[in-house]
Each structure stands twice: as C-alpha cells, then as structure tokens.
Amino acid sequence: MNDTPDKKPARRPLSLNKGTGAPRRSGSRTTAVVVEKKKKRLIMPGQAPSKAAPKSDAAPKGMEIKKAPKVDEAAEAARKLGLSKAEYEKRQAALSKAQAQQEDRDALRRAEEAERRARMEEEKAALDAKRREEEEAELRRLEAEEEARQKAEAEQEAARRPVGAPTAPTKPVEEQSALEKAGGRIKKKRAAPPPARSKGETKRRRGKLTIVSALSGDNERQRSLASMKRAREREKQRQRGGGGSRDKVQREVVVPEAITVAELSNRMAERAADVVKYLMQQGQMTTMNDVIDADTAQLIVEDFGHIVKRVSEADVEENFLIDDTPSEEKDRKPRPPVIAIMGHVDHGKTSLLDALRTTDVAAGEAGGITQHIGAYQLKLKSGDQITVLDTPGHAAFAEMRTRGAEAVDIVVLVVAADDGIMPQTIESIKYAQAAEKPIIVAINKMDAYEANAQKVEMDLLQHNVITESMSGETIAIQVSAKEKTGLDALAEAIALQAELMELKANPTRNSDGLVIESKIEKGRGPVATFLVKRGTLERGQIVVAGEYWGKVKSLMDERNKQLKKAGPSTPVEVMGLDGAPMPGEPFAVVSDEQKARELTEYRIRLRKEKENVKPSAMASMEQMMAKMADKVSSEMVLVVKADVQGSAEAIKTSLESLGNDEVSARVIYAEAGGISESDVNLASTSGAPIIAFNVRANRQAKELAEREGVEIRYYSIIYELLDEIKGALEGMLQPERRETFIGYAEVLEVFDISKLGKIAGAKVTEGRVERGSGVRLLRDDVVIHEGELSTLKRFKDEVPKVQAGMECGMGFKDYHDLRKGDQIECFTVEMLDRVLD
Template sequence: GPVQTAPPPTTLPRGVGARQPAPQRPAPGAPRQLTAEERAARTRALEEQMREQRRREAEAQSISVRSAAEEARRKTEEEARKKAEEEAAAKAEAEAKARAETEAKARSEAEARQKSDDVEVTRRAKEAAERADARGRATGAPPATARPAAPGATAAERTLRLPRGEEEDEGRPTRRPGGAPGAPKRPVLAAAKKGLPDRSGRAGRVNVAAALTDEDERQRSISSIRRQRERERRQADAERLRAGDLKVVREVVIPEIITVQDLANRMAVRGADVIKQLMKLGVMATITQSLDADTAELVVTELGHRAKRVSESDVELGLEGSADEDAALVSRPPVVTVMGHVDHGKTSLLDALRATDVAAGEAGGITQHIGAYQVTLPSGSKITFIDTPGHEAFTAMRARGASVTDIVVLVVAADDGVMPQTIEAIRHAKAAHAPMIVAINKIDKPGVKPERVRTELLSHEVVVEAMGGETQDIEVSALKRMNLDRLEEAILLQAEVLDLKANPDRAAEGTVIESRLDRGRGPVATVLVQKGTLRQGDIVVAGSEWGRVRAMLDDKGRTVKDAGPSMPVEILGLSAVPGAGEPFVAVEDEGRAREISEFRQRKAREKAAAGQTAARGTLDQMLARIQAGEQKEVAVLVKADVQGSAEAIAATVLKLGNDEVKVRVLHSAVGQITESDIQLAKASDAVIVAFNVRATSQARDLATRDGVDIRYYSIIYDVANDIENLVKGKLAPKEREKFLGYAEIRKVFNITKTGKVAGCMVTEGVVKRGAGVRLLREGVVIHTGELSQLKRFKDDVREVARGFECGLSFAGFNDLAEGDMVECFETETVPA
C-alpha cells in the first residue's frame, strides 16, 4: 500500500510552551520519588539506628573493659597464689634440709663419741690383760688368753677370758665357802694357781669391770661416763637455746599511753621483768598501771628491742582506699537529691517517679526524715533519689544530702515561686558544686505562671535555659504525672555530661543517710554506697560504731547479698546507732574495726566533756548565777523514732533560747522513753519531748509518780511552738491529755459492711467510746483518731475495763495488725 509519512511537527510560536513542558508520567517500573515527609522519617530512623548502634558499641566496650579488668585480676591472683606456693615449697625444702643436716651432725657426733669410748675400753682392757700376764709370769701361772668378742658387740658387752684366780688380789683375805674370812681357798682357785685344769668350766672368766679394776683403785663404768656426757650435752643445748632467745630483737609498737602488761606482751617478756626495769629507772609501777610513750620507749631500749612510736590517730591511716585507676572505673547511676520548700511537692514528685505513696504515711503531710530510693527506668537506666525534708529544722540533713549527691533537682511550686527554703537549697547545691535541674511543679493548677519562677530564680544567680543560661528547667505536675519522662531524660543527660564512674571491685565506702533503733532488729542504718561493693558479712565502721553486716535490704524491703556504687541499702548488725551523715567504710578484720571505733568514741567523749566544762564554768560561778537569778533555763530531753528527727528537734529548740532564758538539751536519742530518761528529767527538772515514740508502762508510772512532764508530738511545728511558749513563760495549756488505758489487738476480722474490726484485750486502765485513740506499732504512732465502734460481744458499750475483751473499729483507718497496741486517752480542760 501507499507509504504513510508522519505529519511534520507543528511549529509553535517562539516562546510559547517553552516554559511549561508537559508533565511526564513515570515509566512503568521506574522508582517513585520520596516526599519530604518520607525523607525526614527515613533520616530520623537512620539517626535512631545510629544512636542505638553507638549505645551497643559503648555497652560492648564497657563489657570488654570489665572482662579485661576481671582477667587481669584473675591473673594477678593466680600469680600471687603460685608465688606463695613456690615460697612455701622452698621454705619447706630449706627446713627439711636444715633438719637433715642437724640429724647428720648429731649422728656423726654420736659415732665419734662411740668410737672414742670403744678405743678407751680397748686400751684399758689391753692394759689389764698385760698386768694379768705379768702377775701370771711372776707366779708361774700360764698367760691369760683373751677370747675374741663377737662381731657387732658393744664395748660394754666385750669380755676377756682370764684365769679365775686373777679375780682376787693376793693380799685380800680368803673366804670360806660359807663366806667367813679365813676359810681355805676353794679348790678351783688352788687348782688355777697350781696350773691344773678347772673341771668346773669357769676357769679364766673375767668380766669387764674385773678386767678394768686395778689393784689399788676402782674405775667408773662406761654407762656412768655416757650419762654424764649426755647431761653435759643437754645443758649446753639449753644454754645455747636461751642465748638464742635473748638475741631475738623485736620491733615494739608504742602508742601514746600503754599499760605495763601490754608492753610486756608486745616484747614477749614477763611482766616482772618490765617492773624490775622500771624500778631501775626510778619508776614504781604495777602491772596494770599506764606508762607514757617516753618511759615505755626507755624500757624497750634497755631490754634490747627496737621501739616504734605511733600516735593514736594512726589507727585511721589507710582506712580510705587509694585512688582508683582509670581502667578499673565503670559507669554508675547518678545520685539525685530532691530539694525545695515545704509543701512544694518534693515527696509527691518522687512518689510519681517511684509509683508509690510515701507522703500519705507522713504525719501532717510533710517528710519527717531522709530517705533514699533507686528507680529503674523503662530503658534500663537507674537513678538514685535522695528525698530531704523541706522544713527549716532539717537544714543540716539537707546539707548532708547535698554532700553526697551528683545532681540536685530543685522543686519550685509554680503558684508559690521562690521561698526561703528554696533559697537555702540553692546555697547548699552551690556549696556542694552540684549541677541543678529546676522542676517547676503544679503547672496543672489554673492561672499559674512558670515565667514568674524563672524570673525570680535570676535574682539568686540561677539562669535557666529558657532565659539563656545553662540550667535545665522542666515544667512538671506530680499530681497529673505530666512531663515526668522529660525530667528523667534531663537527669540522664546531665549524668552523661558528668561522666559518673566508680570502681566496684574494692572495699565499700559511702555515707550513712539515716539511722534508727528498731525494737525487733536493733540498730538499722540507711547507707549509700559510693565506692566499691558492700557484701553481706563485711565488717564496716560507720562513724564511731562498727559491726558485721548481718543483712541488707533495698528500698523495697527485699533482701540483697551485695550493693554496688550509687545503691542505697539498709544494713543490720551495727553495735549501736551511727550518726546520720557519718562516713562508713568496710575494713579487713574485727580488731581493726574495734580499734577505730574505740578511738573515735574516746575522742567524742573528750570533746563533749570539754564542751560541757566550757559551758558550765566553775561550780561556784554556776551557783552564784542561779542564786542571783541571772540565768534561767528550760531543760529538754528529746526522744524520737529516727536519728535525723532527734537531731532536727534538738537544733530547733536550741534556737528558741534568749538572753534571759536558756534552752538546754540534756539528751537526744532514738527509741522508747525508759525509766532512766524519767530519772534524768526529774533530776534536771526537764521536759521530755517524745516524737513519734511512747513511754513504757514502767516509765509512765514513774513519770506520774515523780511529776515529770512527757509531751507527745508527731509534727515538728508543735514542738517548736510549745517550747517557745515555755521559754516565753506564756504556756498556760487549756487542754491537757489524760491517759485512760491500753488494749492489745489479738485478732483482726474483716466484716463486709463495717470493714476491719480488731478483737482486743484491755491490758491496762479502761477503753471508752468517744475518747481519742492512737494505734501503736512497735512503740511508734502510726494513726491518731477516734473509735467508730466499741462492742462487748454483740452489744455496744460505753467502756470496757481491764481484763475484758472487746471489739474496736477505727473511723477511716483499716491498717490493723495483730500485736498492735491501742492507746486510749481523753482531753480535759484546765482553767488558766
């Protein structure tokens, strides 16, 4: 057919369509172009993957570092063990060689003595035989023949065969057969003298004693000579041994004061020798008397030993370990202290982080003592929190918290702003050189202005990031749990900047955060491990107390076997309650721990005695001031449930004194009020302040009889107010508490509509309906309220007397347990 040609291209006008080319559709199968959102998402995914890869590489590097350190430590221990084994083997070989040489020397000496004895015996026997032959030739008798000794016979067993007639001297009187002198000689002897054979078979026998006996003298036996030589050898050995003991020179450690007995023990000499030497120096001392270091050094030098003077404080040398090498350091969790003003939400924020409820158990809604907790985040990272009370009386406790912390979280309420204790917390954080993170709390409240908080912080030299500074600030709400993840990220970021590391493979060191006396478990201390690893069974020195760690519990009450750096634990087993804030360290043995503890206790007693002497002055001056009425004072005895509360109350009441009236704290301790406390208060006319503890029944009876005032508190504000009124002389209480009785919970029943009901036995006094009650658990108040029901069997009653059973239920409180005590009281009005 005809060939069809393509139509010529249409020519467009110049400039038309050149700027707007027709959109080209992608060919089938060609890759699709990514949008900007997809490229950003892919970039974020790649960055996340790279961060995860870097994190894994860091973890692998830390694991390899730990493995290398462990391998190096294992090789060092193996080399030390091999070296010790080689040294022990060399020592045993040397001892065996020395023993063998001693035995060979002894054998050679014995053989030499035996040989000399044999030569002597042979010589004497030969001389005796020659004398016998000479006498025989003179008398015409045949010569004596010596019979050879049997092979192997000793010198004492060798005998000579001589004529029988030579056994007696010619000048001796003859004996008759009956033994009387003058009798004719026996036929045997006569025959021997005539040279005739002796038919009796005994002719010519002479023993060694007879052979060695001379005509004019008798010789010593060989056994006697040997015994004498043996005695002489033993005496010489004893003298050498004594001389060797005297030559041992010991290095005697001499402290500043030492007793005569202890000095003698260190030199390994008798106490009488030391006393004799002292008498030569002109010092008359008994065995129990103490000597100063100069005198003891003279005695040691005179007795030939070396003296080494040490100071008492030398017991603490080397207590803290040496600096760690960089290769042994590994990352540790950060220690974060939460600070802020009263009621700004510190404990509530910590509860939100821990998903627990601590503040609900605190009387008055404030934290009464310090606590430490460890939080594990979903990412696996850990953060240790230290919660400090916000009340101004706990200033010293907050200062201790700042001294052990890495990061400070400053909690500021958005509605209140910067308050006095907030400023104080800023000062503590700056003094500790700890970086701060500002948590602006309560942002869920309507009308709050976080910018106001940031502006107020500027006047205290705290510049947040939003204002161009370096301090991180996070807006949070502990109640609504808002932005808690941002706060945790900020803490971890700050910890990464600080590069926190510690060596876990060393003796544990740390700080006592809190301590108390538990009636069932004894002294309990909350400690924060800062270096090394604390293990169950370690011997620790905490302040002036020491003990072996019997058990360790974490912040959730679980038993743990070891605690690494930045981990808070409760330890049991100390000898007494240590002071909060005191350092603790693990030592190698009990002797060292006891020595350090005794030294520190002695120093504390000396310091206390010096302070009391300086405060009292002389007795005459004190009596003159009292008689003149110049000095009035209010004496206070403080007993609390934990050491931190006792310390805070003591600091509070001491501030309340003035120029006219002085406040004196007689005693501050933890635990129940005992009879000795009542006696001390009575002798000093003091008021007993009981903070969350009660008095024993014997102490309460004694206080009632002696008129001692016991005041029970659970909030520190009330303590300050009452003591201040006492000081001002304005205290005229219109209401006074009257004790009614005690009831012990024997059984707890769960009633569907009523709740928990306690089956009780009234152990003392009476229990009345409508009266106030306190629930005591191990002597500590856990609830104060009113009775909602009081029943005897199924009937409601007004009161139940001692010795009867009853049923009790509390209004709005169900945490009842068997063994708890119910204290019943009523408040009476006293006219002013």
C-alpha cells in the same frame, strides 16, 4: 368373803408356794399348778431321734401358762437416756472405738517410753565406758612419765657418781628368774611402784561422785590429774633452775600517744597482771583499763625486752583516710546517678517521687511532711536506674539537707508554681551551689489556679539560677505531681544530665561511702543506711562508720530484700554495727578488727577530750559577770529520743538555737531508739522532761516515769514540738517593764500633818500627775528617791489626777524628806509579756 359388796377384795402379789412349789396368782379363783421338769435325752451317734412324746406337763383344761417376756437391754437403756435404740447403739459403738484407740495410744506411748529409757541407758553406759577409758589412759601416761622421770634421775645420779666408784651389782635376768623360784613356788615379779606423791596428798578419787560417797566421811578435796601435772611441771622447772631456759620472743610494739595497760600487754604478748605489777613496783597504782602516756609505755616495752615503735595517735586516722586516688579507666564502670529532691516544705517533693515510683510515701509521713532522709532506687520507663535521696524541707532539718547535697550528683529543686521562692528553697540553692552540684528545677503544682512558672524563673535569677528559657544552662521542667504531667520530661532531663557528667566508679576496690541515716530498732539493734559511692560492700566485711564499727551481718534494700552485695550508687540498710553512727559520717571497709577498734577508740577519746575542755578563767569571769548583770539566767534541760539519729540531731540543734541570754534549752542526751528505763533515770536525775519524737516508752519505762514523776511528751510533727518548747521558754522569760512619762510638778511649800506626815504643796508644771503612779524626787537634778504617790489632794478632796497648771497636795509612800524647790517626776509602769524572736 367380805359382806360389803362395794369393797373389792384385796389383791395379793403373785408368789410361789413353798410347800408344793406351785405358783399362785391372785384373783377370785386359786388353782394349783404343778410343773414337771423334763429330763434331757442324750442321743448317741448313729441313733435316730425318737418322735416327740406328748407333753405331760400340760395344764389342766381352763388354765393357761404365760411366759415372761424377754427384756431388750439396749432398748431399755436407750429409753432411760431419752434416745432411740439406733442412736444408743451408735453411741456405744463410738465409745468402744474411742476406748480401743485410747488403749492403742497408751500401748504405743509405753513402748516409746521403754525405748527411750533403753536408749538413755545405752548412752549412759557408753559415756561411763569412755570416761573410764580416758581415766585409765591418763593414769598410764602419768605412770610412763614417772618411770621416765625416775630413769632420768638414775642416769643423772650415775653421771654425778665419781669414776671408779663401786656400783650396786646387777644380776642377769636368768639368775633373777631362778631366784624367784624358791620353795617350789614361783614368785611374781613386783610391779612398778606407783607415782610418787607429795606430802599430804591423798589418792585420787576414781569413779563417779555420788551422794553416798560424798557424805561418807571423806570430805577432803581430791586433787585432779591437771593439778598433779602442774605440780610435776613446777618441780621439773625448779630442778632445771627455773623457767628461764626458754628463749624470749622479741616483738616490735607500736606505741601511740595514749594506750591502755590491757592493750599494751596484748601488743607485747605479755600478761596484763605482770604489767600492772611492774607499774606498782614503779610507784604507779593502775589497773588494766587505765590509760598511760607514750613515755611510760615506752619504758615498759623496753624493760620487758621488746622493740618500741613510736607513732602519733593521729596516724590511725590518717591511715584510715579514704583513698581518693582515681582508678584506672579500664576498671571504672558506669554507675546510676544519685539525685536529691530538695525544696521548701509542702512544695510537693515526696508527692513528686510518689508519682515517679507510683507509691504513696506521703501517707506514711506525719502531717504530710518528710521527717528524715529516705534513700531508694527508681527504675525509669527507659530502663535507667537512679538513686534518690528525699530530704526534709522543714527548717529544723537544715543539716540533713546539707548532707544530702554533699552525697549526691544532681540536685532536683522542687518549687511550687503558686508559692514561688521560699526560705528553704533559698537554703537548698545555697547548699547545692556550695557543693558545686548541677541543679534541675522542677516547677510543681502547675495544675493550681495561681500557678505562674515564669514568675518562678524570674525569682530564681536573684539567686544565680538561670534557666534555659532565660538563656542559662539550668534545666527547668514544669510538672504536676497530682495530675502526673511532665514526669517523662523530668526523667529524661535527669538521664541527660547524668550522661553529660559521665558518672563511673570502680566496683572492685574497697568500698566506701556516706552514712545517710541510722536508728536503733527493737529486736534488730543498730541499723544504718549506707550510700555506697565506690567499691562493692559485701556481707562479712568489717566497716568503720564514725565512732562505731562492726562486721556486716545483713544487707537489705528499700524493699527489705536481702542482698549479698551492694555496688556503687546503691543505698542499703546495714546491720552489724555496735552503735548508730551520726548521719553524714563517712564509712569505709578495713582489713581487720584491730584497725577498726584502734580507730573508733581514738575517735571516742578525741570527742571526750573536746567535751571535757574546761573554759578559761577569762571566759568563766565573763560568764559570771553576765549572769550577775542579767540577775536571771534560766535553762531548760531536755532529753530527746527520736526514731532515727538524723531526726534526733536536727531536733537537738533546733532546740538549742531557741532562747536568748536569759532563757535557753540544753539537750543533755539525744539518741535514736525507744525510751528505756535508763533514759527515765537520766531524766529523773537531771530534772528534765523527755521529748519523744515518733518513739514510745516500754511498759517498764512508763511505770518508772510515773513513780519518779518524769514527764514524757510525745510528738510526731517537728514544728509542733518546736512551737511548744518555744512557748515554754517564753513563759520562763521575765516580763518586760515599760515606763511611760506623764508629768512634772514643783514643790512650793512643805506642810507637816500629824496623821499623814509631810505633804508637799506642789504645782503641776508639765503633763499631769496621777494617784498611785510612780514618782521620782529630784533635788538639784539628782534622783534622791523613787517610790509611789500615795496621796493626791485638790484642796481638801482626794482626786485621781491633776492637770498641768493646777496646784495640789502630794504625799509619798514611806518617805517624808521633802524640801521646797524639789522636782517631782511622775510616770506609769506596764509589765508586758515577752516573746522569743
């Protein structure tokens, strides 16, 4: 032991003695422990276990043996993760469950993959078997045809052989079969020879073409069965002496004034290439899309062996003319009246309709004005239905109002009680009177403080509109769209007027009517609003509207509800046309596509001929002289894109009406639909900005416009658009030169000064003269010079001006031919900005 009492003895770890096998523990005392291993006792069946023997491995007195504690692995793992044992066991159970589910999914996926592969192998085997059967059947058919051909050739050879000529001896079947048994063995009958092949023809490839077989050295193209069949057919025709044995079908061919080569060949049922070849032989180099005249077409038809029927091209249009023959009374049924709400801008037309149908359309219109015609049906409280056309009131939409008046039965003229008769109100009255439509006057805004209905009726007398209160026949109703008063009286007046007119139509005849509006929507294509006047329009029918035609794919009402058919007086949106027709164009149902195509091609050709009419020499000379006289003739080129075709047309008409002889706006392209890359390319080529009305450019068009430097101006209100273009045109005008006379002076003497040149000593006889003003030198009342007054002196001093009766010295800028007695006229010049009327 260590002598130092402060230091404790070093503790040694617990270890086992290798020699004796007894464990040792550290401490002040070391005691050897001997552990005896107890043998297991086997108990035989039927033998009772003996009593427990006393423990022989007990430790000596004073010594205890401590057993090692049992480690709980779950608790230890939970402690390391910072979790409780319950949470750890719960997590382990969840992981085991997820692992089991994943294994189930993997097994299911492997089973499905195996099933799919087996199914694909079965389908592939079935397709291969079917293909092999088809090839074998085709080969058998070709072999049969070859045998038949050889048999026919043998018969022809026998027929050509002279009578009595020796023929090859034929042996009976029994003798042939006996001869085949030679040398004790039976010879098989030789199979039929394979089909004869032309020289250089290789054996047809059979089976699938694989990469190995394609690269195995035989790179020559193999002939197909169809190629072999065509070769045999050509050989047969050659042996028969050509293909002229078939009878040619003679047809009656309708030949208009102008027709394309492709269309003529189609009507003759001949190949277009043959017709082109015929024209080339005649010295005319044409293609299938070239147009030929009626005389050339007649020669072609006659040379091809057909019968010619000459017709005028206008006959196509005449045959399309809508049949106005009235139907029998028993076939005519009552139809709803079609009314048009017309009047001045901001007089409450759309608000009045909102009050009738309890919806808010005015909120959807930019600036609170109607930009295009809206067509829809209203069901009144009485149960009656009316079809309404809400026409714009702005001056730019005059043509749309005209179309609205032509398409309707009754015109409801809306006049504001506070504003009275306005310019567009007068235009609406003229349209209704020209179309001979009855007018119902709705005096709106009766809730306003300045409302005066009597004054409105008095003003209407000036335009031949006499109301009932003025002893006339025109119905006048006082309403207020804001307070919703007088609406029942207005609806009753419309129903009464419709009853007096006895509106009826035949729903069973071919449908016809008018195009109210058209547009091109993204994802839907051309969409046109039709107003059916007579007949019933159904899905699947072929319609022609203006220069466009198509099969009706979809019919929808104003609530986007799909319809199967639309009867008389029904507005409906139609999809299926190949373009957006112009509003106001009539539409009608035709029997087949051929008639529709002929009619639209004729109309397109007629329009192009009108556009390409060259001005006469006199007109060209007049234009040239006018430009020389004006010296300046500026033109603003524009591209217009709008949401609907009617708006595009109205904007084009309004823009081209602006300007005068010096400046003008020319719209080179006006269509409905969004701005595309082709529109930007057109604007870039022509150097024109793009006017976008309620439409936007797509991303590609925007990027192209930025690269090309094309300006796109967006508008949503019509009068803002017109005001800006008008301002731009006024900026292009040359300023007006205004000249003001200020005085006369007479030259008394002429002085020659070395530094200044000749100076006129003059006396102001009238008005005054000013330095810097314009002057004209008159000699014998003839103007010989016009320039500027550079020097004005009174005695020796420069003065700004000299009054009448005084003498002064006057010098001209860059002019010195002055004489005694000359007259000097002085004037001032102002440059004023000009405006368009």
